[in-house]
Amino acid sequence: MAQETTVARPYAEAAFQLAQASGALAGWSDGLAMAAAVVADDRVAALLGHPRVDDERKAGLIIDVCGEALDDQQRNFVRLLVQRDRIGVLPEISHQYDRLRAEHEKTLSAQLITAQPVDDAVRSRLEASLSKRLERVVSLDTQLDESLIGGAVIRAGDLVIDGSVRGRLNRLTSALSR
Structure with a gap:
């Protein structure tokens, strides 16, 4: 590769x-x-x-x-x-x-993975927020993953924002096992 x-x-x-x-x-x-x-x-x-x-x-x-x-x-x-x-x-x-x-065009395609469907208003706010943070025009592709339990995961290039319940439980388990 x-x-x-x-x-x-x-x-x-x-x-x-x-x-x-x-x-x-x-x-x-x-x-x-x-x-x-x-x-x-x-x-x-x-x-x-x-x-x-x-x-x-x-x-x-x-x-x-x-x-x-x-x-x-x-x-x-x-x-x-x-x-x-x-x-x-x-x-x-x-x-x-x-x-x-x-x-060159300062664009970025990102994934929004959620446990529940997201309405267009929330998706638009997330796109605007990510665009401001990353200084690029961000377009979000949504995907459902019920194994997240709740919350969402955003993947934008190398950036991963894990706000899912599953991610929080994994971090809690890791912290308790130390």
């Missing part, structure tokens, strides 16, 4: 620079995500790893499946990855590209 991250980083940065120069950050994000999904498919992965399939056919397969989701620069990017035998790290390139884009 660490090697994949290291290999993907310069490609993600190059894709980000190309997208920024052409003013197509969202288009590149969508195109890379689509191509990454194609590459991650087991049937396509088997074909990409086959020694008798040449680079032109490998790149052509990905480009054909993606269709209009890829522009000319993105098609050339796919061809480059195939030629350099880096197409297998495309999902990681897409992930790193999205992180670079979010950092």
Whole structure:
């Protein structure tokens, strides 16, 4: 995993620079995500790893499946990855590209995990509060987890705020066992 991250980083940065120069950050994000999904498919992965399939056919397969989701620069990017035998790290390139884009646009996608459904007013207040604290535009995706018993857990990047009853009980148990 660490090697994949290291290999993907310069490609993600190059894709980000190309997208920024052409003013197509969202288009590149969508195109890379689509191509990454194609590459991650087991049937396509088997074909990409086959020694008798040449680079032109490998790149052509990905480009054909993606269709209009890829522009000319993105098609050339796919061809480059195939030629350099880096197409297998495309999902990681897409992930790193999205992180670079979010950092540039000062956005953050966070998870709100609760034991009970949360209404829109509470979710909006939490988004506003997190946006102020993290100095980014935060969008919350909600998820239910009844094992929390009550309260909520917020995950925003590396930040985890555990205000759940289960989390409090675990901290209490840990403190009592010392």
